[in-house]
Amino acid sequence: GAGVSQSPSNKVTEKGKDVELRCDPIxxxxxxxxxxxxxxxxxxxxxxxxGNSAPDKSGLPSDRFSAERTGESVSTLTIQRTQxxxxxxxxxxxxxxxxxxxxxxxxxxxxxxxx
Amino acid sequence: AQSVxxxxxxxxxxxxxxxxLGCNYSYGxxxxxxxxxxxxxxxxxxxxxxxxxxxxxxxxxxxxxxxxKSKFSFNLRKPSVQWSDTAEYFCAVNIGYGGxxxxxxxxxxxxxxxxx
Numbered sequence: 001g002a003g004v005s006q007s008p009s010n011k012v013t014e015k016g017k018d019v020e021l022r023c024d025p026i027x028x029x030x031x032x033x034x035x036x037x038x039x040x041x042x043x044x045x046x047x048x049x050x051g052n053s054a055p056d057k058s059g060l061p062s063d064r065f066s067a068e069r070t071g072e073s074v075s076t077l078t079i080q081r082t083q084x085x086x087x088x089x090x091x092x093x094x095x096x097x098x099x100x101x102x103x104x105x106x107x108x109x110x111x112x113x114x115x
Numbered sequence: 116a117q118s119v120x121x122x123x124x125x126x127x128x129x130x131x132x133x134x135x136l137g138c139n140y141s142y143g144x145x146x147x148x149x150x151x152x153x154x155x156x157x158x159x160x161x162x163x164x165x166x167x168x169x170x171x172x173x174x175x176x177x178x179x180x181x182x183x184k185s186k187f188s189f190n191l192r193k194p195s196v197q198w199s200d201t202a203e204y205f206c207a208v209n210i211g212y213g214g215x216x217x218x219x220x221x222x223x224x225x226x227x228x229x230x231x
Contacts, residue, residue, distance in 0.1 A: 003158070004158075031217065033217070033218055033219075035218075035219075035221075040223065041223055042119070042121075042205060042221035042222050042223040042224055043159075043205065043207075043219070043221040044221075045218040045219065045220065048217050048218050050217065056217065056218070059218065091159070093159075098217045099209075099217065101166070103161050103164075104161075104219065105158075106151075106158050106159040106160070107158065108158050109158075
């Protein structure tokens with residue numbers, strides 16, 4: 001079946017502009033996660049959604065970052081007034097439910113470059 | 116804050132050599148442990164996981180990992196690597212019973228290059 005998809009695959013933007021990244025999780029997966037990976041670093045948790053519960057935003061690095069999810073489907077991660085340090089690969093993952101018992105399936109990522 | 120350390124940034128081996136990649140985590144409570152692999156041009160995928168029970172877990176493609184609680188370690192091993200094992204390997208932790216926190220905490224990754 002279809003895996004997690006993300007768009008765009010690559011995004012180059014100028015410093016100060018806003019960007020929107022999209023994630024389509026696997027159908028039926030109630031949990032959705034956003035991570036980012038900066039060059040030479042591990043994946044860094046940003047935010048996660050579980051069903052209709054309030055999202056866990058504890059990993060968002062600043063108030064320029066926000067994310068939304070429509071029900072149990074598409075999610076968008078928005079970065080306002082982008083900075084060069086926002087350059088990274090942004091990865092989305094989904095799982096059938098929250099918790100370690102449920103494998104997280106990762107998308108291919110969006111490579112964001114802020115010039 | 117909880118963290119995961121992977122000791123090696125880049126490991127280069129010849130085919131048939133044995134592999135051990137180190138992973139240590141800093142959390143004193145219940146943990147769930149994972150190794151993920153990212154082959155060139157592919158998505159990150161789960162290699163193996165440990166929740167409880169036998170501390171030696173076996174994963175796909177002949178990989179195994181051993182959880183040593185006293186050392187806060189979860190090292191990945193393979194007795195004989197193949198060229199197709201060339202990839203980046205990430206150790207990850209999910210804290211709390213049943214993974215109640217949800218999100219994974221990742222190490223920085225280890226690139227493995229296997230020479231044919």
